[in-house]
Amino acid sequence: MDQFIVNIIHRPEMVPEYAEKVTGHGQTEDIGRKALLTESLDIFKTQQECAHKNGLKTTIEMTYASLFNDEAVALAKEHHEKYGDEIGLTLLGLPCKEFREKYKTKDFCIWMFSMEDKKAIVQDVFGKFYECFGFYPESTGSYYMDAELTNYIKEQYPSVKCAVATCWEEGPKAYHTCNNSWYTFMDGGPWAPWIPSKQNTHAPAANEAEDSGIVAIPHLSRDLIACYDGNGSNFGTHPQNVLRGMIYDSQTWEYPYLYNLIDQFRYQAKFNNGYAYNMMFVGPGWMNKMGRWEAPYELLLKSYEDGCAYYGKLKKEGKLIDMTMSEFADFYRRKKSYTEPECALWRDILYGSDKQVFWYCDPYMRVGMNMDQGGAIVDLRPYVAKLNWPVGIGTPHIQDASYPFLIQEKYRAGYFTHYAGEGTVRSAKICHNGEEVDLCLCRTKAHFSQNGSDRILTLDPVDIEFTDLTVKLQTVITFTEGTGGIKFERRVLEMSDPDAEVSINEYMVGCYGTTEYTEDMSGLTLSAEKGGEKTELSYEYKCREFALKEADRVSCTLPPVETKVSFACEGRDKEGYFKEGYAFSPMFTIGYNGRLCDKEVFTTWLSLEKAD
Amino acid sequence: MRDLDLDMFYDKEKKEYYCIRCQYRGTEEDVLAKNEIARFRYGAIGRRFKEEDFETFE
Numbered sequence: 001m002d003q004f005i006v007n008i009i010h011r012p013e014m015v016p017e018y019a020e021k022v023t024g025h026g027q028t029e030d031i032g033r034k035a036l037l038t039e040s041l042d043i044f045k046t047q048q049e050c051a052h053k054n055g056l057k058t059t060i061e062m063t064y065a066s067l068f069n070d071e072a073v074a075l076a077k078e079h080h081e082k083y084g085d086e087i088g089l090t091l092l093g094l095p096c097k098e099f100r101e102k103y104k105t106k107d108f109c110i111w112m113f114s115m116e117d118k119k120a121i122v123q124d125v126f127g128k129f130y131e132c133f134g135f136y137p138e139s140t141g142s143y144y145m146d147a148e149l150t151n152y153i154k155e156q157y158p159s160v161k162c163a164v165a166t167c168w169e170e171g172p173k174a175y176h177t178c179n180n181s182w183y184t185f186m187d188g189g190p191w192a193p194w195i196p197s198k199q200n201t202h203a204p205a206a207n208e209a210e211d212s213g214i215v216a217i218p219h220l221s222r223d224l225i226a227c228y229d230g231n232g233s234n235f236g237t238h239p240q241n242v243l244r245g246m247i248y249d250s251q252t253w254e255y256p257y258l259y260n261l262i263d264q265f266r267y268q269a270k271f272n273n274g275y276a277y278n279m280m281f282v283g284p285g286w287m288n289k290m291g292r293w294e295a296p297y298e299l300l301l302k303s304y305e306d307g308c309a310y311y312g313k314l315k316k317e318g319k320l321i322d323m324t325m326s327e328f329a330d331f332y333r334r335k336k337s338y339t340e341p342e343c344a345l346w347r348d349i350l351y352g353s354d355k356q357v358f359w360y361c362d363p364y365m366r367v368g369m370n371m372d373q374g375g376a377i378v379d380l381r382p383y384v385a386k387l388n389w390p391v392g393i394g395t396p397h398i399q400d401a402s403y404p405f406l407i408q409e410k411y412r413a414g415y416f417t418h419y420a421g422e423g424t425v426r427s428a429k430i431c432h433n434g435e436e437v438d439l440c441l442c443r444t445k446a447h448f449s450q451n452g453s454d455r456i457l458t459l460d461p462v463d464i465e466f467t468d469l470t471v472k473l474q475t476v477i478t479f480t481e482g483t484g485g486i487k488f489e490r491r492v493l494e495m496s497d498p499d500a501e502v503s504i505n506e507y508m509v510g511c512y513g514t515t516e517y518t519e520d521m522s523g524l525t526l527s528a529e530k531g532g533e534k535t536e537l538s539y540e541y542k543c544r545e546f547a548l549k550e551a552d553r554v555s556c557t558l559p560p561v562e563t564k565v566s567f568a569c570e571g572r573d574k575e576g577y578f579k580e581g582y583a584f585s586p587m588f589t590i591g592y593n594g595r596l597c598d599k600e601v602f603t604t605w606l607s608l609e610k611a612d
Numbered sequence: 613m614r615d616l617d618l619d620m621f622y623d624k625e626k627k628e629y630y631c632i633r634c635q636y637r638g639t640e641e642d643v644l645a646k647n648e649i650a651r652f653r654y655g656a657i658g659r660r661f662k663e664e665d666f667e668t669f670e
Binding site for chain 2: 179246247248249250254256257259260263264267294345347348349350351352353354356445
């Protein structure tokens, strides 16, 4: 029987950063204003009531600021006793008089402080928590928890077993959404719970040795198409984000999209051995009594009440299990193994299209595939590298906590470029008599199946039409657990001329980075191997190419992201190749050419390894 | 029209909202009307999906 687990998390934030701007607009900043603190706590109480009256328990993530508020502490104790709410501790909500006096900064994002300050803040916050409650928390979290921060917390406070550790796809596009004032990037992470590795929060642990000791959950459960294609912030099971996106009828105040999101998350049990997860984590600033943008307070409140009511209804129907964060951590560790991937087959539920994508996440990689582009890989993150990527003041990445990509179709052009050069994508071209069709232009749909440790996507066949030939081609993509490899099979089901032959070019155009702007590609090495012999080329932007008949493997080694990506192939007349880019097209390409007749199959494997 | 997460400001003398970053200016009625237009992209805004719809396509 499917299990749909929901975490509802509330935090008495006291001084949300945007609430101070809104409620205090036109006044000198004063984070101790009584009106602000009173309102924040009132909103927290309202949120708690919304959950409890629908039979739902919550995790109360106390903020540092709230620990100095007797009423907030008393409320947490009362609700723990009465409703079974968990009392946890978030590292959001640091700003308060006490914090500012000691740290003398307006900075408020724990992950961007220096390591020295992170440790001091953690000690202050956890120490104050203990003072209030007499125990240390089992759950914590922040918008982002870098690995060094998590490792320190686990070392000092081993009781912690669950944490909010990142927010899905909050990179440059979120920065743009917030008029380029959201100075923290965190693209490239999992969208559903995982066990982070000690080395890098985004990258799941492959085994016990890598296990950070916590189960991580995302800050928001987000729409897996809209948040990737769009501006990111409006599309999740966060009712007021839905309002922010104006995804409601302004006359009737209805928002079926919110329930569609919850239901599509429930549906993911089909692809994850009967388990699905969703969470709702809304800070009090989103229910500001003055309203936000066009939404009056009444609408903000209604949306939260409705969200909780829907979860409550699902629970009454036996379709939802509400858990605290620490309960969920125990459940997750019983349920999932290290190598078991998280899969999501997701359709558009917002824009009215039939677009479908598949997301895959395991300790080796995170992969995004677009069926509107024939199953092309449009986002690829090499988790296998387990990149050491400290974040914060004093590190090379003060604000950029994203996990680098090798392919990212939005930031690095994707299949189609407006001018010269190529964008990053993994696809194939079929060629016949001088004509060429890229599968990126062959829309299809995927069907998921599982066979032992294989997760298989079988795509609907596509008809590829040349002037004098039509080819019916089917793609089958297989992810084998624990291998870091993806197999692509291109099967010719039918040809209008059964004696015809086509050529195929399986390719990947890649690069590396975390933003839209190119990184230095010098230092990358392209290679082709056959029978123990290897031909290598150091990247110098000179637009060079090399091909090797019957190559065993072609690859690109990227030292800046400690990754080697390679192709292997089984197919007739296979020829491996690599291409160096140039300044206007700073990418690399690896691939295989070959030939196909009717009923033949051409198979390639994309593999990711950690490179020294 | 609010396309990005930008706030507009209100000029009470001219009784109009305006964007400090682009050229937009308009009355409250115009802002609300443009907000409706901004919803054009949400083709499924009113649709309620059932379980069988998640893998069924037109």
